[in-house]
Amino acid sequence: MAIRRQEDISDFSELVAARSGALFRTAFVVVGDHQLAQDLLQEALVKAYVAWPRLRDTTKAEAYVRRTIVTTAISWRRRRSFHEHxxxxxxxxxxxxxxxxxxxxxxxxxxxxxxxxxxxxxxxxxxxxxxxxxxxxxxxxxxxxxxxxxxxxxxxxxxxxxxxxxxxxxxxxxxxxx
Amino acid sequence: MTTTLREMLARQASEAGPPSLDIDELVGLGESRLRRRRIVTAAGSAAVVAVVVVTLVLGAALHGAIKRGDAPPVNRPSPSPTEPPAPPVRQLLYSDVPVPTTGTWPLPRKGTIHFGERAIESGNAFVHLDVTDDGFVYTTKDEAWFSDGDNPRQIGSRICALRALRDGGIAHMADAAVITGTAGSLVAWFECADPKSTTLIVYDTGSGREVVRQPMPLCDTGFGCNLDAIIGEHIYFTSTRDTEASSPRQFSYDVTTGRQIPATTSSFADDVRSNPRRLVVGSTWATATPAGSGGKVESLVFRAVGTRLTAFAGEANGESPATVFDTATHRAVQLRLPPGYHPPKGSSYSIFEWLDDNTFALMPELNEPADIITCRLSDGRCRLAVKAGPDHVVRIMPATGLPG
Missing domain, CATH: 1.10.10.10 (Winged helix-like DNA-binding domain superfamily/Winged helix DNA-binding domain)
Known part of the structure; x- marks a missing residue:
């Protein structure tokens, strides 16, 4: 059984459907690699799902995902697990x-x-x-x-x-x- | 013609195309993280409660003991989380062994063992490698060693399948002399302390002790027994003794109960299908069976076809494209080659290690650059994890023996 409420899941799905294209483009220009951008976006969206009750509205959620994309890209580089050369x-x-x-x-x-x-x-x-x-x-x-x-x-x-x-x-x- | 930074970034972004996201998968990953977080929180709370209770009990008991002059009885509550924690992610394991400049392959050989980000000198020459949730195992002439990434320690000796090596001969089953499961901490081998008697040994690398030492009289004749697989808590092995065709050849030993029962192709397949970290072949999940277990499908490889890694099943009458299913999710597996990665046409790869329920590592067939590729089942994406070493080394992965 899902831990998040069905209402939260549909709000989250709406965010993914409406904004994932734009967020993906941001991830791509930040990391410069198609596959890493996919990974980065997926990770940021999963984090947003976990934090959803705190985010409440989609504007706030999109800002949260954008911030997570950027900060995660930087931390991946720092940990040297970044596969871009x-x-x-x-x-x-x-x-x-x-x-x-x-x-x-x-x-x-x-x-x-x-x-x-x-x-x-x-x-x-x-x-x-x-x-x-x-x-x-x-x-x-x-x-x-x-x-x-x-x-x-x-x-x-x-x-x-x-x-x-x-x-x-x-x-x-x-x-x-x- | 001029261009601005803004224009260039906008153009690159527009060329990125749409992302390929699966909302159900995102929700599934999110839910799984939430569940893990709950377990950790529950375990943490239980631990705090346990510490408080132990402190109170000790305090009260000591107080009583001082009064009575007795030693205090201590009852430690044992917190039991409702769900087991997720299994740990395994480290990628391989070794690049120098090719001898003259003569044939002397076995075993020394080499640096790469375990995750660590490089470990085995100190003693090894024959093959294998991995558990806690570290890795390697065999020398007739010994088994374990390392969690630091100093290796010996865990077994007088391994039956390596006897020939010790005597200067060829050990045909060296790569299966010691086996591990795709998950868990169990390692199994047959010990031949006495040339006429065989004992099944199962070692738990998590607790650092032997958990089974079971004499196996049925392995004392013929060419002994061969280890097939560890599925969950079951050790599968096949007897090579010359018996009537109707007699069972494959057996399963249950580590938990100590029971040994004959296994059939279908009972083995059922066991494989009910555990994660396996692939099964068939037109639907309901009919899919494991490869190489006495069934119709003898082998399974992935071949580079265009930008994809396509599954091919080997049968008695040849090889053909096949549908494979992941036993954790029951979903069909579709893999894409890493972007920009162009292996020789028709290159084939086989799985040599599962890193977690969703990720496995593949190695190419012989005579191809030994790049290591890791693939995720959830989205089919693969990446080049470790490039092939220089020409003068040969790469050894888990469950593969040294050449020669």
Missing amino acids: PVALVPDARNADQTERLATHDVLWEQVRSLPTRQRAALVLRYYEDLSEAETASLLGCSVGTVKSQVSAALGRLRKQVRPDSGVLLPDDEAVTR
């Missing part, structure tokens, strides 16, 4: 066909994947989820200053790898261009 050498942007948008995307994606997990998570929350620095800090469980330094370090690393004429516009550049 970041590329030892970042592909040289100069070798890519920089006249093609797709190639530029791929080069930048490889570089984002090679970032440390915490930096990558901060970058994803800021520039994919469009969260504010305060919201990112709350989700990562750190201070706004830490978010700033993580994002700055991530962008600094990406700038080093990207030639100015590569066609990649990183956030500061965007701001200037706009």
